[in-house]
Amino acid sequence: MAEDLATVSTEPHLGPGRLSRDPAELLDQAGSGNRRALARLLSLVEAGRAEGQALSALAHARAAGQEGWTVGITGAPGAGKSTLTSRLVAEARRRGAPRVAVVAVDPTSPFSGGAVLGDRVRMQDHAGDDGVFIRSMATRGHLGGLSVAVPEAIWVLWAAGVPLVLVETVGVGQVEVEVASATDTTVVVVNPKWGDAVQANKAGLMEVADVFVVNKADLPGAREARRDLEQMLDLAGRPRSGRRGEQEEDAAAAWRPPVVETVAADGRGVAELWAAIEAHQDYLVRSGERDRRRRARARAELERILQAQLARVVRDLELGDRAELLSAVEQGQVGPYEAARTLLLDAGEALRGQPGVALGEVPPG
Numbered sequence: 364m365a366e367d368l369a370t371v372s373t374e375p376h377l378g379p380g381r382l383s384r385d386p387a388e389l390l391d392q393a394g395s396g397n398r399r400a401l402a403r404l405l406s407l408v409e410a411g412r413a414e415g416q417a418l419s420a421l422a423h424a425r426a427a428g429q430e431g432w433t434v435g436i437t438g439a440p441g442a443g444k445s446t447l448t449s450r451l452v453a454e455a456r457r458r459g460a461p462r463v464a465v466v467a468v469d470p471t472s473p474f475s476g477g478a479v480l481g482d483r484v485r486m487q488d489h490a491g492d493d494g495v496f497i498r499s500m501a502t503r504g505h506l507g508g509l510s511v512a513v514p515e516a517i518w519v520l521w522a523a524g525v526p527l528v529l530v531e532t533v534g535v536g537q538v539e540v541e542v543a544s545a546t547d548t549t550v551v552v553v554n555p556k557w558g559d560a561v562q563a564n565k566a567g568l569m570e571v572a573d574v575f576v577v578n579k580a581d582l583p584g585a586r587e588a589r590r591d592l593e594q595m596l597d598l599a600g601r602p603r604s605g606r607r608g609e610q611e612e613d614a615a616a617a618w619r620p621p622v623v624e625t626v627a628a629d630g631r632g633v634a635e636l637w638a639a640i641e642a643h644q645d646y647l648v649r650s651g652e653r654d655r656r657r658r659a660r661a662r663a664e665l666e667r668i669l670q671a672q673l674a675r676v677v678r679d680l681e682l683g684d685r686a687e688l689l690s691a692v693e694q695g696q697v698g699p700y701e702a703a704r705t706l707l708l709d710a711g712e713a714l715r716g717q718p719g720v721a722l723g724e725v726p727p728g
């Protein structure tokens with residue numbers, strides 16, 4: 364099974380051992396540091412089947428009130444996101460973060476086993492550090508896709524006692540931007556290449572960025588890239604503060620994404636980037652923006668799940684069994700809206716009394 368392959372390949376040093384099949388027990392095991400249990404839990408989330416839904420309820424209940432932090436890292440392929448993420452993990456650990464997880468989002472991979480190679484590469488820097496957990500995620504048939512699976516994974520990680528979750532994307536497609544920007548702090552990575560900042564703007568990254576990084580600042584053009592970004596921020600009407608932190612009220616009212624230069628290859632600028640992320644998190648709390656964002660996220664998550672489940676209801680409607688209604692619509696005796704309403708009400712009736720499981724169930728294979 365791909366799930367086990369992924370587990371074994373990404374966690375080669377963990378050795379064999381029996382894992383519970385019960386999500387609550389798995390959460391307990393993961394909470395006490397069992398990384399294979401954590402990997403299995405994330406596979407459950409990724410597959411989105413009934414166990415995943417049971418786990419979701421459990422994770423939300425356990426993590427409620429003690430949520431941690433999430434940082435999204437996005438940018439064009441090759442910008443250095445993986446290298447930078449790895450550096451950020453090291454920085455977080457150096458500063459005493461007890462456990463850090465990286466969720467690498469890869470919508471193009473048919474299943475997470477396909478992204479194992481990426482995991483191995485990323486793992487090298489942190490192999491042997493039990494406080495670091497790295498995992499790729501693809502859709503693998505999750506009904507709501509990655510935009511549901513990743514937030515769920517974050518809840519599971521929080522519930523398992525991993526307070527800091529970095530969400531790294533492989534590119535800047537719509538899904539990646541959506542997923543990365545559904546974090547507390549979104550870091551957008553560009554390079555000193557001419558026009559890179561403009562491309563980032565076009566990809567819709569200007570609106571989602573909380574912190575900009577010009578990575579590969581060892582290459583020519585970093586200063587220009589930085590200037591381009593600052594100009595774009597000016598044009599977008601983002602206030603220049605310069606004295607953030609000194610003026611409490613201003614700081615609470617608005618945030619201008621700082622532009623940080625890094626050389627992820629050798630670690631230069633990473634401490635500054637970390638400081639910018641911390642400053643943003645501080646801003647989020649002081650301004651009340653964190654709660655606002657989290658409310659918006661909960662709402663978006665609920666809407667996506669509802670949409671996915673409704674799509675499932677429609678797909679599963681056995682219209683063939685409703686020949687009478689169908690022909691009434693065909694002959695104009697019943698309007699299509701009325702017929703749709705009838706079918707939805709029937710589906711709701713059929714659901715009543717069932718444990719809320721059948722809707723999200725995705726048939727294996």
Ligand SMILES: Nc1nc2c(ncn2[C@@H]2O[C@H](COP(=O)(O)OP(=O)(O)OP(=O)(O)O)[C@@H](O)[C@H]2O)c(=O)[nH]1
Binds near residue numbers: 446533582627628
């Ligand atoms: N010169 C220079 N090269 C860098 C720097 N950071 C990363 N690189 C190189 O850029 C290439 C891409 O780095 P990755 O970290 O894989 O980039 P990525 O954005 O994760 O790429 P994808 O996985 O394709 O999305 C690698 O060859 C890195 O060694 C840097 O600061 N300076």
